[in-house]
Amino acid sequence: MKVDLLIENFIFHCKYEKNLTEKTIKAYSSDFQQLKEFKNFFELDISQVDKVLLKEYIRYLYSFNLKPKSIKRKVAVLKAFFNYLEFEEIIEINPFRKMRISIKEDNNLPKIIEMKNIKKLLRYVYCSKNNFASKESFSYKSIIRDIAVLELLFSTGLRVSEVSNLKITDIDLFSGYIKVMGKGNKERTIHVCEQESKNILKEYFSLFKSDIENKKYFFINRLGRRFSEQSITLMIRKYQNKAKVNQHLTPHMFRHSFATMLLEEGVDIRYIQGMLGHASISTTQIYTHINNKKQKKILSSKHPRRNLSFS
Known part of the structure; x- marks a missing residue:
C-alpha cells in the first residue's frame, strides 16, 4: 500500500478512534507535510520503507536547524504511525524496533515573571x-x-x-x-x-x-x-x-x-x-x-552551619 493512503487512515484513526484534539491532529498533519517533501516519501509503497530510509529522514530533519524538541516530536509522530501499522498488521515488523534513537533536548529552564x-x-x-x-x-x-x-x-x-x-x-x-x-x-x-x-x-x-x-x-x-x-x-x-x-x-x-x-x-x-x-x-x-535566589535565601537562613562559630 502507498504511504499517503496509510497516513490518511492513520489520521482518521487518531481523530475518530483515539479522539485526539483538533490541535493535535493539526500538529500531526503539519509534521507529515515535512515527511511528504522528503524523497517523494508519500509515493512509496510501505514495503520500501526501512530503518535506513528512516535514519536518512532524521538526518534530513537536522539539516533544517530545528530545535531538538521539534525533531523529537516529529520522530514521535512517525513512531506512532508505524506502531499503528504494526498493530493493524499492515506491516510485520516496525522498523523503529531495530533503531536506537536518542535526541537530547536542551535543558532550558522555564522563565517566570518576577x-x-x-x-x-x-x-x-x-x-x-x-x-x-x-x-x-x-x-x-x-x-x-x-x-x-x-x-x-x-x-x-x-x-x-x-x-x-x-x-x-x-x-x-x-x-x-x-x-x-x-x-x-x-x-x-x-x-x-x-x-x-x-x-x-x-x-x-x-x-x-x-x-x-x-x-x-x-x-x-x-x-x-x-x-x-x-x-x-x-x-x-x-x-x-x-x-x-x-x-x-x-x-x-x-x-x-x-x-x-x-x-x-x-x-x-x-x-x-x-x-x-x-x-x-x-x-x-x-x-x-x-x-536560585530562593535557594540562596533558604541556605543562608536555614542551614545549621549559620549557628556554628569557631572564632
Whole structure:
C-alpha cells in the first residue's frame, strides 16, 4: 500500500478512534507535510520503507536547524504511525524496533515573571479600569475581560489554550470551580479562590452574558467570537508595554510562575502536578531547579552551619 493512503487512515484513526484534539491532529498533519517533501516519501509503497530510509529522514530533519524538541516530536509522530501499522498488521515488523534513537533536548529552564512585574501589570490594569467614567463602552468591557484573563492565568496556571477554549458550562462563577479539558482530552478541576479574582470573572460575565450564552465560549472578542490564544498573547504584550514592565511576558510564563510560587510556599509537588495537568511528575520537577535566589535565601537562613562559630 502507498504511504499517503496509510497516513490518511492513520489520521482518521487518531481523530475518530483515539479522539485526539483538533490541535493535535493539526500538529500531526503539519509534521507529515515535512515527511511528504522528503524523497517523494508519500509515493512509496510501505514495503520500501526501512530503518535506513528512516535514519536518512532524521538526518534530513537536522539539516533544517530545528530545535531538538521539534525533531523529537516529529520522530514521535512517525513512531506512532508505524506502531499503528504494526498493530493493524499492515506491516510485520516496525522498523523503529531495530533503531536506537536518542535526541537530547536542551535543558532550558522555564522563565517566570518576577513578582514585582506581576504586581506592576495588575496594578496598571486595575487602575485603568477604575479611571473609566462610563461602563457602557466596549473599551471598558474589554479591559474587564482582559483583567479576567490575566487573573485566571495567574491564579490557576492554566495553559493559554485551556483559557481560550473554556466554555460557560465549565465554570461555576459562585464557587470558583473550573473544569478544564487539558492535553490528551484529560479532564481536571481547579478552583479560583481569591475573592477579587472571582469578582472580576462575575463582572465580566455580566457584561458579555448574551454573547457568551450565544457562542458558548467563556472569553469573547469584539466580534462575539472566541478570544483566541494569539489575541491573549497580544493583549499581554500590550499591557506589558503600557505598564512599562521591563520583562518580555508570555501567557505560558504565568503558568511557570504559578507553579514556582506554589513550590516556594511549600506546596507538595504532586498537588502542583495535578493542578497543572501534567501526566508525569518528571515534567513538574523542572520547577524544583529554577529559582536560585530562593535557594540562596533558604541556605543562608536555614542551614545549621549559620549557628556554628569557631572564632
